[in-house]
Amino acid sequence: MSRGAHTDAARAIGVDIGGSGIKGALVDLTAGDFAGERVRIETPRPSTPDAVAEVVADVVSAVGGDDDHGLAVGVTFPAVVQHGVARTAANVDDTWIGTDVAEVLGRATGHPVHVLNDADAAGVAEARFGAAADTDGVVLVTTLGTGIGSALLVDGHLVPNTELGHLEIDGHDAETRAADSAREREDLSWEQWAKRLQRFYSVLEDLLWPDLIVVGGGVSKKHEKFLPLLDLRTPIVPAELRNRAGIIGAAVVAAELRTPA
Structure with a gap:
């Protein structure tokens, strides 16, 4: 597309x-x-x-x-x-x-x-009209919720069904440790959760070398509590279109x- x-x-x-x-x-x-x-x-x-x-x-x-x-x-x-x-x-x-x-x-x-x-679908919307509008190159959109959804776009073209939340990282299915549900289930502080997100997004950076990462899901409304805690080489921004x-x-x-x- x-x-x-x-x-x-x-x-x-x-x-x-x-x-x-x-x-x-x-x-x-x-x-x-x-x-x-x-x-x-x-x-x-x-x-x-x-x-x-x-x-x-x-x-x-x-x-x-x-x-x-x-x-x-x-x-x-x-x-x-x-x-x-x-x-x-x-x-x-x-x-x-x-x-x-x-x-x-x-x-x-x-x-x-x-x-x-x-x-x-959420990734396409963010690429057309949201946080990644007019961004060329590789865009990674993730949704943090019960699990971790992902959408990968290259110059606006969708690479479907990436399912990057199911990458095995440090012996775990990534979303079991880094999804927002894990933060709530384990009563993690924002700082504790950010360390897990740091590991997740660092692995994705090394695999994909994205030009931009967009973070969606309901928790993105509180992006100021955790995105500034991440230290990535890739710009990472909250989604704009949300639900x-x-x-x-x-x-x-x-x-x-x-x-x-």
């Missing part, structure tokens, strides 16, 4: 599937922001493909209204997604594994649907793929 790609349509629909809620909005592709109210519906239990697809269809109908026909629809999914197919499942039912998510949601909504990993990023990024990618540059 090229940062320079443009679409004829000024709007698209973005939907963000999460473990607790399914959220969507009409997105202004020029401004990089919502073009209407965000709609949220609880994620069904169990979160099987048919049940989730029904809710996604309701969200798309609610945010698109009478004008939804012809709009591109992008959907984030908490999994590794290869060519529309879920290869893992995080916070959704395991029956999604091996399912063609794009086909299931397309059938339910009546739209061609593009599906991508949730962290990847809007997934919806915006999904809409952007879907629109760009429907109307290539």
Whole structure:
């Protein structure tokens, strides 16, 4: 997905599937922001493909209204997604594994649907309209939450499904020690947690040599408590779009793929 790609349509629909809620909005592709109210519906239990697809269809109908026909629809999914197919499942039912998510949601909504990993969608949004806008070279976007999501972009092009939070560092899956959930679970001080983040980001620096690192997730609202404690050669900044990023990024990618540059 090229940062320079443009679409004829000024709007698209973005939907963000999460473990607790399914959220969507009409997105202004020029401004990089919502073009209407965000709609949220609880994620069904169990979160099987048919049940989730029904809710996604309701969200798309609610945010698109009478004008939804012809709009591109992008959907984030908490999994590794290869060519529309879920290869893992995080916070959704395991029956999604091996399912063609794009086909299931397309059938339910009546739209061609593009599906991508949730962290990847957030990364695209930050690269187009947020903290990494107009940054050339290698951009690494990470989301610190229950786990660690990652998105890697090279000159605005997404390298999908990097899953860098699962790197083994010092004998541990990185996110088990450096995610925000680890800070809360172990009652770490900001300084203690920053040491773990320092180790994590230092390894990523040596692997990828990024030009910019962007840190998202809910804890990024408190970035002043931990980012200044890090000593990295790479500039590291907080995300700007926060909880809007997934919806915006999904809409952007879907629109760009429907109307290539």
